[in-house]
Structure formats: structure tokens, C-alpha cells
Amino acid sequence: xxxxxxxxxxxxxxxxxxxxxxxxxxxxxxxxxxxxxxxxxxxxxxxxxxxxxxxxxxxxxxxxxxxxxxxxxxxxxxxxxxxxxxxxxxxxxxxxxxxxxxxxxxxxxxxxxxxxxxxxxxxxxxxxxxxxxxxxxxxxxxxxxxxxxxxxxxxxxxxxxxxxxxxxxxxxxxxxxxxxxxxxxxxxxxxxxxxxxxxxxxxxxxxxxxxxxxxxxxxxxxxxxxxxxxxxxxxxxxxxxxxxxxxxxxxxxxxxxxxxxxxxxxxxxxxxxxxxxxxxxxxxxxxxxxxxxxxxxxxxxxxxxxxxxxxxxxxxxxxxxxxxxxxxxxxxxxxxxxxxxxxxxxxxxxxxxxxxxxxxxxxxxxxxxxxxxxxxxxxxxxxxxxxxxxxxxxxxxxxxxxxxxxxxxxxxxxxxxxxxxxxxxxxxxxxxxxxxxxxxxxxxxxxxxxxxxxxxxxxxxxxxxxxxxxxxxxxxx
Amino acid sequence: xxxxxxxxxxxxxxxxxxxxxxxxxxxxxxxxxxxxxxxxxxxxxxxxxxxxxxxxxxxxxxxxxxxxxxxxxxxxxxxxxxxxxxxxxxxxxxxxxxxxxxxxxxxxxxxxxxxxxxxxxxxxxxxxxxxxxxxxxxxxxxxxxxxxxxxxxxxxxxxxxxxxxxxxxxxxxxxxxxxxxxxxxxxxxxxxxxxxxxxxxxxxxxxxxxxxxxxxxxxxxxxxxxxxxxxxxxxxxxxxxxxxxxxxxxxx
Numbered sequence: 109x110x111x112x113x114x115x116x117x118x119x120x121x122x123x124x125x126x127x128x129x130x131x132x133x134x135x136x137x138x139x140x141x142x143x144x145x146x147x148x149x150x151x152x153x154x155x156x157x158x159x160x161x162x163x164x165x166x167x168x169x170x171x172x173x174x175x176x177x178x179x180x181x182x183x184x185x186x187x188x189x190x191x192x193x194x195x196x197x198x199x200x201x202x203x204x205x206x207x208x209x210x211x212x213x214x215x216x217x218x219x220x221x222x223x224x225x226x227x228x229x230x231x232x233x234x235x236x237x238x239x240x241x242x243x244x245x246x247x248x249x250x251x252x253x254x255x256x257x258x259x260x261x262x263x264x265x266x267x268x269x270x271x272x273x274x275x276x277x278x279x280x281x282x283x284x285x286x287x288x289x290x291x292x293x294x295x296x297x298x299x300x301x302x303x304x305x306x307x308x309x310x311x312x313x314x315x316x317x318x319x320x321x322x323x324x325x326x327x328x329x330x331x332x333x334x335x336x337x338x339x340x341x342x343x344x345x346x347x348x349x350x351x352x353x354x355x356x357x358x359x360x361x362x363x364x365x366x367x368x369x370x371x372x373x374x375x376x377x378x379x380x381x382x383x384x385x386x387x388x389x390x391x392x393x394x395x396x397x398x399x400x401x402x403x404x405x406x407x408x409x410x411x412x413x414x415x416x417x418x419x420x421x422x423x424x425x426x427x428x429x430x431x432x433x434x435x436x437x438x439x440x441x442x443x444x445x446x447x448x449x450x451x452x453x454x455x456x457x458x459x460x461x462x463x464x465x466x467x468x469x470x471x472x473x474x475x476x477x478x479x480x481x482x483x484x485x486x487x488x489x490x491x492x493x494x495x496x497x498x499x500x501x502x503x504x505x506x507x508x509x510x511x512x513x514x515x516x517x518x519x520x521x522x523x524x525x526x527x528x529x530x531x532x533x534x535x536x537x538x539x540x541x542x543x544x545x546x547x548x549x550x551x552x553x554x555x556x557x558x559x560x561x562x563x564x565x566x567x568x569x570x571x572x573x574x575x576x577x578x579x580x581x582x583x584x585x
Numbered sequence: 586x587x588x589x590x591x592x593x594x595x596x597x598x599x600x601x602x603x604x605x606x607x608x609x610x611x612x613x614x615x616x617x618x619x620x621x622x623x624x625x626x627x628x629x630x631x632x633x634x635x636x637x638x639x640x641x642x643x644x645x646x647x648x649x650x651x652x653x654x655x656x657x658x659x660x661x662x663x664x665x666x667x668x669x670x671x672x673x674x675x676x677x678x679x680x681x682x683x684x685x686x687x688x689x690x691x692x693x694x695x696x697x698x699x700x701x702x703x704x705x706x707x708x709x710x711x712x713x714x715x716x717x718x719x720x721x722x723x724x725x726x727x728x729x730x731x732x733x734x735x736x737x738x739x740x741x742x743x744x745x746x747x748x749x750x751x752x753x754x755x756x757x758x759x760x761x762x763x764x765x766x767x768x769x770x771x772x773x774x775x776x777x778x779x780x781x782x783x784x785x786x787x788x789x790x791x792x793x794x795x796x797x798x799x800x801x802x803x804x805x806x807x808x809x810x811x812x813x814x815x816x817x818x819x820x821x822x823x824x825x826x827x828x829x830x831x832x833x834x835x836x837x
Contacts, residue, residue, distance in 0.1 A: 156672060292605060293772070293798040299605035305598055306609035322798055326831060354828055384789040386828040423674075424789050459767075461674050495633035495768045496671055496707055501626070524608025524618070524626060529798065531769030533630070536608075541616035571616070576597040585600055 129189075132177035139173040145191040147181075148247070149431035150174035151254045153471055157419045157432045157462035164431075175255045179221030183212075186248045191430045191438075197379045198389050203441045208242035215243060220251045227252070227264040227482075234269050241444075241484035246377070249479045250437040258471065258510070261478040265514040268481035272449045273408020274369065276346045276554035278315055278517055279486050284549035285518035286540040287450070287488070288313030291529035295322050297335050303523050304339065305584045309574065310537035311544075311565055312521030314555035315450055315488060316370055316413065318350040322529055329353050330366050337367035343562075343580060346554035348405075348449070350413055355387055355395050362398045370413040370449055371399040377416075377438030380426030389442065396446050407554065410449035410486070416440070417454040418472050419462030432462060433472070437479045444484050450518065451480060452488035457532055459494050466503030469493060473507055477516055488518035492534040501525070501533070508535060512543040519543075544569060593619045606771050606802060629770035636773035638667055641705045641741055642713045649717035650737055653724055657737040658691060660684035660751070664742040677744035679786075680751065684740075688754040691736060698732035699817065700757035700784070704743035708765030711774040715799055715806070716763050719776065722810035730818065745779045745793070752784030759820055760784035761813070766797060775800045778809065780816055782826035792827040794820070 130141040141147035149163040151174035158164035165171035187207065190200045215223065226232055253261060271279040278285050290303030300319060307313050317336055321329055329351050336349035350370035351358075362368050373392060376382050382389075399411050421427040421435040430438075436453070443451050453476035456469040463469045473489055480487035491507050493499040504525075511519065525536040543549065550556050550569050559565035562580070566572055576585065596610040611622045618626075643659070650657045661684055663676035670677050680688070703716050727734060735755040740747055745762055752760025759782055766777040776799040781792055794816050799809045820826045 160673065160675070290607070292607070293775075293803040296604070299607070302598075302601035302604040303607045303609055305601060306596075306607075309596065309598060310613075322804075323796075324828075324831065356828065357831070384791055386791040425787070426789075460671050464672075495630065495770075495773075496637045500630065522607075523605075524611055524622065526608050526626065526629070526770040528605075528607050528769060528771050531767045531772060531775060533770065536618065538611070538613060538616060538618050541613075545616050573594075574597060578597070581598050584598060 130177050130181070132173045134169060134173050137169070139170055139177070141174060141177065144185065144189045145430050145434070147174055147178055148191065148251060148254065148434050151178045152431045152433055153254070155432070155462070155468045155472065156460060156464040157422055160461055161422050161427060161429070161432070163429060178251055179219065179224070179255050181220050181251070183215060183218045183220065183223060183248055186245050186251065191247055191434060192378060192428050199377060199379055199438050199441060202389065202445060203245050203438070206242060206441070206445070207245060211240055212243035215240065220248070220255065223248070223252050224255055224260065228260055232264070232267060234267055237268055237482065238484070244482055246437040246441050246479070246483060247434060249482045250434040253433070253475045253479055256478070258474055261474040262510060262514040265478040265481045268515065270481060270484060270486045270517065272410040272486040274348045274405040274410055274449050275407060276314055276552040277407060278449065278552055280553070281515065282549060283552055284512065284540070284544050284547070285315040285552050286312040286521040286537070287315040287518055288317045289320070289520050289522045289527065289534070290317065291320050291527055293322055293529045295328050295332060297331065300332070301335065301339070301584065305580060306523055307521050307537050308345070308580060309564065310521070310541060311551060311559055311571065312537045312540050313345070313347055314552040315518035316348050316350050318352055318370070318413070320352045320530055324353050324357055326357055326360055329357060330361055330364070333361065333366045333368060342583070344558070346558050352415070355391060359395050359398055362402065367404075368399065368402065369404055370411050371395050372413045372415070374415045375439050375442050376420045376424070376426070377435040377442070378421050378426050378428060378430070380428070381421040381424050381435070382442075384424035384426055392442070392446060410447050412446045412448035413450045414443045414448050415452055415454050416443070416476070417458050418476065419458040422462065423458065433475055436476060437483070440480050440483045440485055448486060450488060451485045452490050452518070454490040454492065456493035456497060456499065457490060460497040463497070465498035466493070466500070466506070469497070469499055470503065470507045470510065474510060474514065477511065477514055481515070486517050489516050490520050490534055492520070492532055494532045504533070504535065508539055508543055509546070512547045512549065541571065626770065633768040633770055633773045636708045636710045636768040639709045639713070641709045641739070643739065645713060646703065646716065646739060649720070653720060655734065655737055657739055658687055660687065660738050660740040662740060662742045662744070662747055666742070670742045674744055677742055678746040680747060685754070688751060692754055692756065696756040696758065697735040698758050698821070699727065700735040700738065700748070700752040700755050700760045702738040702740055702743075702748045702751055702760065702762040704740040704747065704762060704764040706744065706764030706777070707767045708773060708775070711765035711776045711800065712763070714774050715776045719763065719799060719806045719809060722806045723813060726810055726814040727817070730814065732817065746788065748779065748781060749784040749786050749788050752781065753786065757784065758782065759817055759826070772800060772803070775803060778813055780813070780820060780826055782820045782824065794826050794830055
């Protein structure tokens with residue numbers, strides 16, 4: 109605390125004298141960055157959202173100068189200067205208050221650049237990275253990601269293994285899971301059930317069967333939860349359900365004894381963003397405590413499910429002049445506080461004003477996955493784009509392969525990649541089969557056993573053709 | 586060596602297609618989507634890409650307003666064209682100077698209950714197809730509840746939050762905007778409606794209620810109109826809108 113205050117005083121003193129805290133000289137040009145958040149923003153690989161916020165570097169040279177300056181920055185700086193002040197933002201307070209000074213001491217003398225080189229070295233292993241979970245703050249990890257190439261983000265993320273459990277085990281190395289997303293524009297129960305059958309037949313749904321409802325009507329959501337629960341129960345499917353409504357609606361439904369497995373909420377990385385979502389840390393904690401009491405998991409009890417995405421803070425006018433990627437990573441501090449079963453970024457969903465094209469979407473997804481994994485989150489990815497973005501299915505194929513190699517926990521499974529309720533394109537059930545095939549990955553172990561037992565998959569992970577007499581189909585047809 | 590042609594088999598659950606427009610039971614070759622379905626997908630994406638660039642059909646809309654005997658105003662956001670609109674949502678949320686002038690002239694001492702805005706959003710196709718039929722269902726319900734309606738604002742290159750500015754300038758208690766949603770592959774013409782109680786510049790999403798997917802295969806005009814009027818009445822009664830105002834008309 110004292111050190112932070114001292115640096116703050118020094119910072120004010122220097123700015124009065126006309127000095128700036130962060131400087132870098134390239135040939136004869138001296139680049140100066142007034143504060144940490146400016147340095148972070150200028151060092152960020154280009155994306156439309158930072159241009160919209162008027163935060164990005166003016167030229168390539170300024171961007172690389174900022175990256176050089178950032179590389180030389182001591183990690184300690186991130187503990188003394190917050191991008192949003194401790195006093196004015198509860199997420200800043202959460203970050204500082206949960207920081208583990210003990211484990212940090214091992215890297216206390218590192219600069220950001222040294223951390224990058226260490227992460228890529230053979231000295232950084234799955235377990236040594238895991239031990240640093242709370243030594244890392246979101247801003248440190250956002251900072252290091254900004255000076256990493258795409259291949260660095262893949263390699264370092266691949267070292268991580270974040271395993272979570274509810275009715276099955278997600279995130280083991282060699283496994284690749286899928287959220288079955290059977291959305292329907294009017295929440296029609298039969299329409300949703302048809303998509304669920306389709307997904308299960310194509311071996312999707314181990315991460316969760318998760319519906320985005322078309323309305324936030326509690327009665328409709330109650331019906332959806334009942335349907336999912338009785339279906340999972342009838343066929344003893346080792347998976348969990350979720351209806352992705354607002355947290356307050358889920359809390360109301362838990363009180364009415366609705367069969368809630370995973371408790372969902374979209375979150376952002378500033379207190380103001382979360383206010384715009386109608387939530388705060390204390391409300392999430394209240395929902396967490398209510399969920400904890402249900403004890404509906406069988407192999408474990410990770411039951412929170414969070415979605416995030418770059419640009420949400422700017423979209424809510426709540427970014428406090430912090431670049432969108434740094435805001436995103438701060439949301440992971442919120443997520444990890446509640447031991448979630450699943451977290452994913454909805455990377456391409458937000459639109460071209462934040463991530464303009466395939467190149468920007470791919471870069472952002474790699475950053476989100478890397479940063480979340482380093483901070484200890486069970487990260488998945490909604491590999492997706494909207495129809496007003498400059499992207500198409502080929503960009504998503506590229507990203508899917510990158511995510512598979514990087515060790516992403518799960519992706520979405522949407523019939524034919526076309527979500528008819530949310531009006532965007534994600535990944536299909538076929539995409540999950542494809543990535544498992546080309547990379548030799550398998551579903552979550554409990555789900556794999558169930559697929560084999562149902563004679564839908566053989567021991568080598570190959571799909572078996574089923575007849576219309578299959579119990580699941582007899583039930584549906 | 587003999588090479589056999591691949592015959593794509595229908596999935597045994599093909600009959601489930603009657604329950605949903607979702608792309609289920611596509612079949613497969615190896616683990617991949619068969620060629621025909623793959624190209625159907627690409628064509629749908631082509632439709633959606635084109636829908637983003639359609640324009641409001643002002644002639645048809647204005648003719649439609651004439652049938653309701655309601656005055657209307659033609660307004661424009663600060664985004665000059667589609668390219669600016671896509672990259673600068675902040676400009677799409679605010680009226681240009683000329684439009685503010687128009688509203689200031691229109692503003693009178695009497696406050697209205699409801700300001701109705703109609704805007705292109707991300708699919709003018711949706712607005713061109715569905716806004717007049719929706720109003721046909723909606724306006725009688727609003728009138729039967731004796732709510733007063735401000736002149737209809739028809740706004741080009743606009744986003745949801747522009748309704749805060751129009752509603753505020755016209756002194757309406759509730760500002761409602763009807764606009765085209767982000768086109769999907771099987772729905773390039775889906776309409777959304779957002780309601781805000783006490784509209785003011787700077788309001789965020791938590792202060793709004795939304796009804797989406799209004800289109801032929803989605804939420805019917807009549808049901809949508811009933812939902813909207815239910816929300817208007819509840820909003821007026823409780824003097825709030827947004828997440829605190831649940832759409833709980835099915836709960837007893």
C-alpha cells in the first residue's frame with residue numbers, strides 16, 4: 109500500500125514538472141506515455157474498438173515503441189499503478205486484495221519482457237504456471253500478451269491445464285469439449301429438443317447443454333430448465349444444463365426450486381460495465397452462495413458459467429480510457445473469484461466496431477484464451493462472427509485450428525454453425541468432430557464413456573451410424 | 586483401383602427438421618458437412634451480407650404512416666453512411682444537428698406518453714417488411730389505453746440509444762424504438778423493439794426492455810404488440826424500465 113501511494117505522489121510530481129512516467133526513444137524520436145493505461149493502449153495490436161475509443165497508437169512506430177517500453181517495465185509497476193484507481197472500482201480492489209505477494213516474490217524482479225521469455229522457456233511448466241495463478245494480475249498478463257506474437261500465445265497457453273468438474277470433467281489435456289447451443293427464436297421446447305438430439309448424435313454437449321433464451325421471462329426459463337433436467341436425467345447423460353438468462357432471474361428461479369445446474373452471467377472488467385449489466389460483485393456472490401447450496405454436481409461442484417468479450421466496456425461507455433483487451437482481462441479476475449465450471453469469450457459476437465475483420469477476431473481470441481488460462485480459468489471460446497463483420501467461415505476454420513492446438517477447453521456447437529436466435533455464426537457440431545479428428549482429441553471422459561455405452565461412438569472416437577430404433581431417437585420421434 | 590461415389594445418407598432423425606428452422610440433420614461425409622449444405626450456408630451468408638447494406642424504403646413507410654393518420658418526422662443520425670455507421674456506433678446513437686432542430690421546433694409544452702421511433706439499425710430489410718404490420722397491431726392497443734403518442738420519428742443510420750435523444754427532446758415518458766436486428770443466416774429481416782422509461786442521453790442497456798425476433802417465422806406481430814403494451818403499462822405503473830421490470834405476464 110505504502111509503495112503504491114509513494115509512486116502515486118511521484119507520478120503527480122513528475123507530471124507537474126513536465127516529465128512523464130514512461131518513455132522510449134527510437135532513433136531521434138522520443139515517445140512519452142503519461143500513464144500505465146496509455147502505455148498499455150498504445151502497445152496494443154491494432155483493432156477498431158481502440159480506434160473508436162481514440163486510444164490506439166497513431167502510427168506503427170509508436171505502437172512498437174510502446175511495446176518496447178512495456179517490455180522493459182518491471183512487473184511490480186502493475187501493483188503500484190492501477191489502470192483504474194483502487195478507490196473508484198471494486199474490480200481493482202478485488203485484483204489488489206487477492207494478489208499473492210508470496211508466490212509473486214519468485215518473479216518480483218521480472219520485467220514484462222522477462223515474463224514473456226520465461227513463459228516460452230522450458231522452465232515454465234504446467235505446474236509452475238499454475239502456482240503463479242494469484243501472483244499474476246490481469247494487467248500483468250494483458251501487458252505480456254501485447255508483446256507476444258500469435259504463436260507465443262498458442263505455445264504458452266498450451267502449457268496450461270485448467271480442469272473443472274460438475275457432472276463430468278472438463279479441460280483435461282487430450283480432451284476437447286463442446287457446449288451444445290440449441291437456441292430457438294421463440295424458445296419452442298420441441299424445436300430446442302430437436303437441436304439437442306442433433307447435437308448429441310454428433311457427440312456435442314459435454315461442456316454444457318446451454319440455451320440462450322429469446323426472452324428473460326422467468327416462466328419460460330423455468331419450463332426450459334425442467335425440460336433439460338428431465339432429458340439429462342432420463343438418459344443419464346453425464347453433462348450439465350444452463351439457461352443463460354440474467355443472474356437475478358436465475359436467483360429468483362433457484363428460490364422457486366427450479367432445477368438449476370450452472371449459474372450464468374455475462375461479466376465485464378470494470379465496475380461500471382457490470383453496473384450496465386445490472387450486476388456487481390456482491391450480487392454475483394449472492395448467486396454463488398445460492399448455487400453452492402444446491403449441490404447438484406456429482407463429480408465436482410464448479411457451477412458458475414461466465415461469458416466475456418472485448419469491447420463490452422466501451423460499448424457501455426464504461427472503459428475509463430482503458431484499452432478493450434485490458435478491460436477484458438480484468439473481467440477474468442471477477443470470473444476466477446467464483447471457481448467457474450466454464451468461461452468463454454464471445455469474441456466475434458460484438459461486431460466490427462470493436463473487432464473489424466477476421467485478423468482482429470483471431471488475434472483477440474488468442475489473447476483472451478491465453479490470458480484467461482494464465483489466470484487459471486477454464487477457458488473456452490465462442491469462435492464466431494456476425495454478418496456485418498469482414499469475416500467468413502474460412503476465418504473461423506483458421507481460428508478453430510489455432511484454438512484446438514492452444515488447448516482451448518471447449519467451443520460452441522450450433523446446428524450448421526448458424527444460430528437462428530442470436531443471429532450470428534459460431535461453430536457447428538461437425539466442427540467439433542473435425543477438430544477432435546485432426547488433432548486426436550476426445551470428449552470429456554465421462555461423456556465419452558456414455559457415447560460408447562449408447563453405441564454412438566467406438567473406442568477410437570469414431571462415430572457409429574445409429575438406426576431410428578436408438579433410444580434417443582425413439583424418444584424424440 | 587475402384588473409387589466409389591459418396592452417397593450422403595439422410596440422418597435417421599431427419600424428421601425432426603419439422604420442429605425447427607435450425608440446420609439440423611445435415612448428414613456428413615467423414616466428419617464434414619456435405620457439399621450441398623455447405624453451399625446453402627454460403628448463399629445464406631451472401632443474403633445477410635447484402636441485407637446489411639439495404640436502405641430504408643421511405644416512400645413505403647411514409648405511405649404506411651399516412652394510413653394511421655399520425656404525423657411523422659424524417660431524421661438522421663450523425664453517421665453519414667453505412668461505412669461510418671458500422672465503424673462509429675457513437676455517431677449512430679446521436680441525432681445530427683438538422684434533426685435536433687426539427688425536434689426542437691416540434692417540441693411543445695405538452696408532454697407525451699410515448700415516442701415511437703423507427704430506424705434502419707442493421708437491417709433496413711426488416712423495417713421495410715415488418716414495421717407497418719406491427720404498427721397496425723400496436724397502435725389500436727396503445728390508443729385503447731389512452732396513451733398519447735408523439736410524432737413518429739423515422740431515423741436513418743440509427744442505433745437503439747438514439748431513442749433517448751428523440752424521446753427526451755419530445756418530452757415523452759417512454760421512448761420506444763423499432764429497428765432491424767443484426768441479420769442472421771436464416772433471418773435477414775428480424776425486427777427488434779426497445780423501450781426506455783424516462784429517456785435521457787447516457788442511459789445504458791440495463792434501463793431498457795427488449796422484445797426481439799419479430800418476423801414471419803419468429804414472434805408474431807400481434808403477440809409482439811401485446812408484449813409491448815404490457816411492458817408500457819407496467820413501466821408507466823411502476824415508473825421504471827429495464828432489468829427491474831420483468832416480462833412476467835405468464836407468472837401468476
